[in-house]
Amino acid sequence: xxxxxxxxFLALGATLACAAGRAQNTIPGSRGTTLSGVQVAFPDALKxxxxxLVVGFSHASQQQVGDWGxxxxxxxxxxxxxxxxxxPILAAAPRMLRGMIVKSMASSVPxxxxxxxxxxxxDESAWRAVAHYDKSDDAYVLLVDGAxxxxxxxxxxxxxxxxxxxxxxxxxxxHRSGTP
Numbered sequence: 001x002x003x004x005x006x007x008x009f010l011a012l013g014a015t016l017a018c019a020a021g022r023a024q025n026t027i028p029g030s031r032g033t034t035l036s037g038v039q040v041a042f043p044d045a046l047k048x049x050x051x052x053l054v055v056g057f058s059h060a061s062q063q064q065v066g067d068w069g070x071x072x073x074x075x076x077x078x079x080x081x082x083x084x085x086x087x088p089i090l091a092a093a094p095r096m097l098r099g100m101i102v103k104s105m106a107s108s109v110p111x112x113x114x115x116x117x118x119x120x121x122x123d124e125s126a127w128r129a130v131a132h133y134d135k136s137d138d139a140y141v142l143l144v145d146g147a148x149x150x151x152x153x154x155x156x157x158x159x160x161x162x163x164x165x166x167x168x169x170x171x172x173x174x175h176r177s178g179t180p
Contacts, residue, residue: 027042027043028042030127035105042148046145046148047146049080051083051145052085053085053141054085054087056087056089057140061139064139067157069086071158076170082174084116085118086113086118087119087120088120105119131155132153143173152166
């Protein structure tokens, strides 16, 4: 009888682990305003296309997030079937400083990149879970479908090898989904 109870416990644990894994494979529902002043709600804003979200959790990740964003904008910025956002998560910043941080970002981000720059003020733990957060100074690059499901991800610098892997994966998924 004890053996049967252990088996049920293991099966329940496996079921819960699978459910938790699925939950962490979809981005959290989040709302924010781009630096160009447009209200964005995830995952609704992602519908109908593949999307790239470059997420940063600290000021130190700013360089990596920016490097990925510039490469994506240069290569895919005009692709009609691809959406992308640079997403600094500011939930850990003191509330009274968040406005100043966003103003500082707005003054340093070029005009044509502002529609793709979406600071978020909430849900840091949910974003950490979906990004499989490990290092505060890293950029987390998430390729997601129109429902917000993470299809592929990487973290860290936009090295030649990381960029090549990203491009190959994005191009393969674009061909499968029929988007350019």
